[in-house]
Amino acid sequence: MIRAAVCPHPPLLVPEVAPGTLDELGGLRVACAAAVAALVASAPRRIVVVGAGDLDHDVDEMAGGTLAGFGADVRAGGADLVLPLSLTIGAWLLDAAGWAGPRTYSTGRPQVDDGATLLVMADGSTTRSEKAPGFLDERAEPFDAAVAAALASGDADALAALDPVLGAELGCTGVPALRVLGELARGASVAAHLRYDGAPLGVGYFVADWTPSA
DSSP: OOEEEEEOOOGGGSTTTSTTOHHHHHHHHHHHHHHHHHHHHTOOSOEEEEOSSOOSSOEETTEEEEOGGGTOOOEEESSEEOOOHHHHHHHHHHHHTTOOSOEEEESSOOOOOTTOEEEEEOOOOSOBSTTSTTOBOTTHHHHHHHHHHHHHHTOHHHHHTOOHHHHHHTTOTTHHHHHHHHHHHTTOOEEEEEEEEEOTTSSOEEEEEEEEOO
């Protein structure tokens, strides 16, 4: 059975990118830090970070990313700056949690062994309000609610069955990574904990832990 943490990947998660957003994003930052700290505390052999983007192939801990494009002199991970935004934020969270062990970064379905440890980087819909990046789509809230319910209950089948077409229409770039989590966790018994479910900036964000359950 895998162990996993799920976090979103807005660049605004990094304080240097968005100073003065404690009221809107403070709770999200705390939840992400706690989820990743718990993942690191489980003493995994390797942490596999899965997210959206266009890597040609999986890369290891030598890879890194930068937030220079968002106006912040922040680097995360290794020296080879090839990671897309989702994995850069994942690398930043791991760095902040003190993880110095092996890493794999993937924008597809990684090859993992039983007992793998995943950090799944997945935003929800970008269409949750009239001020959202994708404006308001009435389908977004129930879509995100279904994702949150699956994460809260450990429903791997529901994640694996997420509709990628509807997800794309709602600006939910996290669907592929969430589907990977669902596919890898199918048939396993998990203890699930939803730490955060909200849309403070019109974008759905979730933070969750899945741990093996007897």
